[in-house]
Amino acid sequence: MASIFTLPRPTLSFYFPKYRKVFNCNVLQSPFLKDWNLGLSRKERFEPFTSTASIELRRRRRTLICAVNQDAEKAFKKTVEVDRLIDMLREANPSELQKLVVENILAFNETFWIRLAARSDTCKSDDDKKDYEELATAVMSIVDRIVHKTHEKIDSATDVLKEILEPVVNEEEETPWPPKDPEALKTMEKKVFQMEQEGKLDEGFLAEVSAQLRQAKEDADKPGLQAMLQKVLQLYASTVLSKRSYAKKGNEVLKAEQFLETVIKAPEQEWNKLLIDGLAVGKGEVSAEDFYAVIKKRIERTLIRTEGGSYQQRILTEYLKGIESRAEEVVQFLQGNTA
Secondary structure, three states, X not given: OOOOOOOOOOXXXXXXXXXXXEOOEEEEXXXXXXXXXXXXXXXXXXXXXXXXXXXXXXXXXXXXHHHHXXXXXXXXXXXXXXXXXXXHHHHOOHHHHHHHHHHOHHHOOHHHHHXXXXXXXXXXXXXXXXXXXXXXXXXXXXXXXXXXXXXXXXXXHHHHHHHHHOOOOOOOOOOOOOXXXXXXXXXXXXXXXXXXXXXXXXXXXXXXXXHHHHHHHHHOOOHHXXXXXXXXXXXXXXXXXXXXXXXXXOOEXXXXXXXXXXXXXXXXXXXXXXXHHHEOOOOOOEOXXXXXHHHXXXXXXXXXXXXXXXXHHHHHHHXXXXXXXXXXXXXHHHHHHHO
16 A cells, blocks of 8 residues: 655745735745836835935935036036126227237137127117127137138148158158168258257147157057157257257366266167266266256256247157156166176
């Protein structure tokens, strides 16, 4: 006779193993219901009500109100600034007007013209409205002239750069670097020196070379052009920095200054040999500390004598920092070999 196994009768907890109390009601949680969406988010589902949600809601509301207030305050301040500029332009005579436009050239954007039109529309008299129309015409005319002159300067700077690169550029094929003909590089150096003397290598020129160099780096498929443009900036920096000498103090020759000036005038590819031969850690007499000190001093002088934030200042200081960085590499190499 087959035995009969009597299994215990399943209890309610087998199907609904967990109970939770919400709002003083017993709510059953079943594994069969765990994936059901009862219209509540996962966090909200069967969670007892607390004041946390209310606090969070109030916090978000305050944040939103604060952000709106900040945006409104920012817009109001901007409007006040534009109104102040418009008032100054209205009160200026023709010569003062041109100066104001030049000094605030970046302010003549869409916001300015919209505000000017809005003020014109709210004028109560035709005379005032006519004044605004004449002001708008005058400002636009000055801005157009400035833009035109800027384009002319860019074209001029491009022509100067083309003339400098002419000895080393081959229009028919990819230009190799360094040039196959050593005389081509010497001719290029002479052109840089001559044009710097003539005052043609101004901020517009430096801006154009820097822009072309950035583009060449981004393209990454014209290493020859990138090297040429870097060489132009190096030659410019070398020429300008060599104009002043600090190697003598009375009858005394300052060896560290004299050595720095030698490196400044030298082509970048000769720096390693010069540093090895000139520094005390190598074959020379100038200590690395003295050399770093005169570089730092020359950078300080450059910052004082050039316009802050100008291309000239950046290019000259980067050239000096390049010498400093190369010296540190050479010193580290020599000290490693002698250790």
